[in-house]
Amino acid sequence: MKIGVLGGGAWGTALAQVAARGDQPVTLWAREDDVVTSVNTRHENSSFLPGVPLSPAIRATSDLADLSDCDALLVVVPAQFLRAVLSQLPAGNRPLVLCAKGIEAGTQKLVAEVARELHPDAPVAVLSGPTFAHEVAKGLPTAVTLACEDEALRDALADRLGSATFRTYGSSDVAGAEIGGAVKNVLAIACGVVEGAGLGLNARAALIARGFAEMTRFGVARGGRPETLAGLSGLGDLVLTCSSTNSRNFSLGVGLGQGKAASELLADRRTVAEGAATAPVLREAARAVGVEMPVTEAVCALLDGTPVRTVVDALLARPMREEAR
Numbered sequence: 001m002k003i004g005v006l007g008g009g010a011w012g013t014a015l016a017q018v019a020a021r022g023d024q025p026v027t028l029w030a031r032e033d034d035v036v037t038s039v040n041t042r043h044e045n046s047s048f049l050p051g052v053p054l055s056p057a058i059r060a061t062s063d064l065a066d067l068s069d070c071d072a073l074l075v076v077v078p079a080q081f082l083r084a085v086l087s088q089l090p091a092g093n094r095p096l097v098l099c100a101k102g103i104e105a106g107t108q109k110l111v112a113e114v115a116r117e118l119h120p121d122a123p124v125a126v127l128s129g130p131t132f133a134h135e136v137a138k139g140l141p142t143a144v145t146l147a148c149e150d151e152a153l154r155d156a157l158a159d160r161l162g163s164a165t166f167r168t169y170g171s172s173d174v175a176g177a178e179i180g181g182a183v184k185n186v187l188a189i190a191c192g193v194v195e196g197a198g199l200g201l202n203a204r205a206a207l208i209a210r211g212f213a214e215m216t217r218f219g220v221a222r223g224g225r226p227e228t229l230a231g232l233s234g235l236g237d238l239v240l241t242c243s244s245t246n247s248r249n250f251s252l253g254v255g256l257g258q259g260k261a262a263s264e265l266l267a268d269r270r271t272v273a274e275g276a277a278t279a280p281v282l283r284e285a286a287r288a289v290g291v292e293m294p295v296t297e298a299v300c301a302l303l304d305g306t307p308v309r310t311v312v313d314a315l316l317a318r319p320m321r322e323e324a325r
C-alpha cells in the first residue's frame with residue numbers, strides 16, 4: 001500500500017516518517033515550496049519540524065497530481081483549510097485517513113464528515129491520539145486510535161502504519177475518535193490558562209476531569225461511544241495536551257492566563273493552535289445539541305477578550321451539583 005500524505009506541517013511530516021519505515025516510498029504534499037525543497041534536499045522539514053532527520057524515502061511535492069499513484073492518503077491539513085484542499089483533490093475511491101483535529105467553522109462538521117461530503121466514494125478512517133509530532137518522528141513509543149467502520153481496511157492500515165513504537169488500537173467508532181481530538185484542543189487552552197494565571201495543580205486536575213465530562217457529553221450527543229472518549233483519542237490526548245508547553249494549544253492558554261490578548265498571541269504564527277478556531281464552533285455545536293460545556297464557553301470568552309479574573313470567577317460561581325450529571 002503506497003501512502004501519500006496531504007499536509008506538510010509537523011504532524012504530516014511525522015506521519016510521513018512513520019509510513020516511510022524501512023524506506024518504503026512516501027509522497028508528502030506540502031503547500032509551501034520551502035518545505036518541499038527542505039524535505040527533498042536536506043531530508044528535514046526545517047519550517048515545521050526542525051532538527052529531526054527524515055527518511056530519504058519521503059519525496060515532497062507541491063503538486064496534488066503527484067499523489068495519483070498512492071493507494072491511501074493520510075489527510076493532515078488543519079481543519080479550517082481541509083475543505084479547500086480536498087476540493088482540489090481529484091475524486092476517487094482511495095481511503096482517506098483523517099489525522100487533523102478540529103470542527104469546521106460554518107458547517108460544524110467534523111473532519112471525516114467534510115471528507116465524506118467531498119469524496120463520497122472514498123472510505124474514511126480516523127487516526128488520533130496522544131502524539132506530539134516531534135516524538136513520533138524520532139521514533140519514541142506512541143499509541144493511537146485507528147478508527148474505521150470497514151474492519152478489513154482498518155486491519156490493512158494498521159498493518160501498514162503500525163509498529164512496535166507506533167501502536168495502533170482499532171475501533172469502529174469514527175465519530176468518537178475524532179471528537180476527542182477536536183475537543184481536547186479547546187480544553188488544553190483552558191489548562192494553559194490555569195498555568196498562566198497561577199491557579200495551581202488542583203485546579204488543573206479539576207479542569208481535566210470536568211473537561212473530560214463535557215467532552216463525553218458532547219461526544220455521545222454527536223454519536224460517539226463513551227469507551228472511545230475514555231481511550232487514547234479522548235482522555236489519552238487530553239492528558240498529554242493539558243500537561244505540557246510542547247502543546248501549542250496549552251501554550252496559547254498560558255499566554256491568555258498571563259493576560260495577553262488572543263489577537264497578539266495568534267498574530268503572525270505559521271503553526272496552528274486548532275483549539276482557537278474550534279472553540280467558537282464547538283460552543284455553537286454544543287448548544288445545537290443541548291449539551292452544556294462550561295469550560296468551552298469560558299475559553300470562548302477568553303478568546304473574545306474577557307479578562308481572566310472575570311472568566312475564572314464566573315466558572316467558580318457555578319452552582320455545585322451532582323458529579324455524574
Ligand SMILES: NC(=O)C1=CN([C@@H]2O[C@H](COP(=O)(O)OP(=O)(O)OC[C@H]3O[C@@H](n4cnc5c(N)ncnc54)[C@H](O)[C@@H]3O)[C@@H](O)[C@H]2O)C=CC1
Nearest residue numbers: 008009010011012048078081100101131132133271272274
Ligand atoms: N503537531 C502535532 O503534534 C499534532 C498535530 N495534529 C493535528 O494535525 C493538524 C495539522 O497540524 P500540524 O501538522 O501540527 O501543523 P503545523 O502547525 O505544523 O503547520 C501548519 C500547517 O497548516 C498548513 N496551512 C496553513 N495555511 C494553510 C492554508 N491556507 N491552506 C492549507 N493549509 C494551510 C501549513 O501548510 C502547515 O501544513 C492539526 O489539525 C493538528 O491539530 C495532530 C496530532 C499531533
Ligand SMILES: O=C(CO)COP(=O)(O)O
Nearest residue numbers: 129130131132247248249
Ligand atoms: O494533538 C497534539 C498532540 O496529540 C498536538 O497538540 P497541539 O496542537 O496543542 O500542539
